[in-house]
Amino acid sequence: MGARRQHAPRGPTRRRAPTPADCVVLLAVAALVPASWAWKPEPERAAVLVVRSADGESRFEASQDREMEIRGPVGVTRLRLQDGEAWIVAAPCANHFCQRLGRLRAPGRSLVCVPNRVVVCFAGSGLDVDGVTR
Amino acid sequence: MPPLVSVQGRQASTALQLRSRLALYAAAATLLWLLERTLPNPVPWIRLGLANGVTLLVLLEHGAVAAGIVLVLRLLLAAFFAGTLFGPQSILALGGGVASWAAMTLAQRWGGRLLSPLGLSVLGASAHGLAQLALVATVLGAGSGAWDLLPLFAIVALASGSCTGIVVDALQARLALARGTAAP
Numbered sequence: 001m002g003a004r005r006q007h008a009p010r011g012p013t014r015r016r017a018p019t020p021a022d023c024v025v026l027l028a029v030a031a032l033v034p035a036s037w038a039w040k041p042e043p044e045r046a047a048v049l050v051v052r053s054a055d056g057e058s059r060f061e062a063s064q065d066r067e068m069e070i071r072g073p074v075g076v077t078r079l080r081l082q083d084g085e086a087w088i089v090a091a092p093c094a095n096h097f098c099q100r101l102g103r104l105r106a107p108g109r110s111l112v113c114v115p116n117r118v119v120v121c122f123a124g125s126g127l128d129v130d131g132v133t134r
Numbered sequence: 135m136p137p138l139v140s141v142q143g144r145q146a147s148t149a150l151q152l153r154s155r156l157a158l159y160a161a162a163a164t165l166l167w168l169l170e171r172t173l174p175n176p177v178p179w180i181r182l183g184l185a186n187g188v189t190l191l192v193l194l195e196h197g198a199v200a201a202g203i204v205l206v207l208r209l210l211l212a213a214f215f216a217g218t219l220f221g222p223q224s225i226l227a228l229g230g231g232v233a234s235w236a237a238m239t240l241a242q243r244w245g246g247r248l249l250s251p252l253g254l255s256v257l258g259a260s261a262h263g264l265a266q267l268a269l270v271a272t273v274l275g276a277g278s279g280a281w282d283l284l285p286l287f288a289i290v291a292l293a294s295g296s297c298t299g300i301v302v303d304a305l306q307a308r309l310a311l312a313r314g315t316a317a318p
Contacts, residue, residue, distance in 0.1 A: 022253035
């Protein structure tokens, strides 16, 4: 049993913190912080913007910047497509919720103006989940 | 029957005593995990990782298999008491815990005499965070922005791993002292 106890490098011989190797580990993990800030995977850009309105469905190249007017039952919804992002700049409805929906950047979300019956989204498969809770 | 894990010290000279000790370690780790869960945390899944400190202590005192047993017991018990067994949180905890255990075991095996509990703990905490991010990115997809949290996870791993490592270092010193005074 005595021999068994001595073969493993454990026990009081380990108490040397911080060792030079510890410092290397700490520096490596610390270096991960600026490195991961510098390295950002390029977000996948959608290719086609889909606009559905009372007139039907239209598709636009997402790479071509433009501003479009979409006619609906309430009036004209103005949509801007720029740098691969789409957002509603003006809406004829009372609450303007669609203007506050922010910018579309990838498939999976949509901009909706219910009163004017406008739905805008990027073509493609988005996230399979809506959200995550604890 | 040969012992499942290497035994150190006179107090744990039999398999039964070792099992009792591992059960106590698992209970302590579960309690620490549950207590930590009550602390407010701004970002889900980011924790201090005191329970991982127990895994490290068992790894250093009783070997990798014993640490793995304590880890699995702690994960099962903690998830059971928290009501998250088989839920996403327990899957993340399992992934992080196993990655942390594997990283600390390999580091101890290959650089055991070079690294103190501090270095091992920081490595384990980093592996824990990376594994959890990888799991989240796999489940939610590459566009989910999970990897955007990497700097935050690295900072937390550095801080929590250092704290846990210092605690384990001190605990190991106390255990060594107790063994030393018990020895003739």
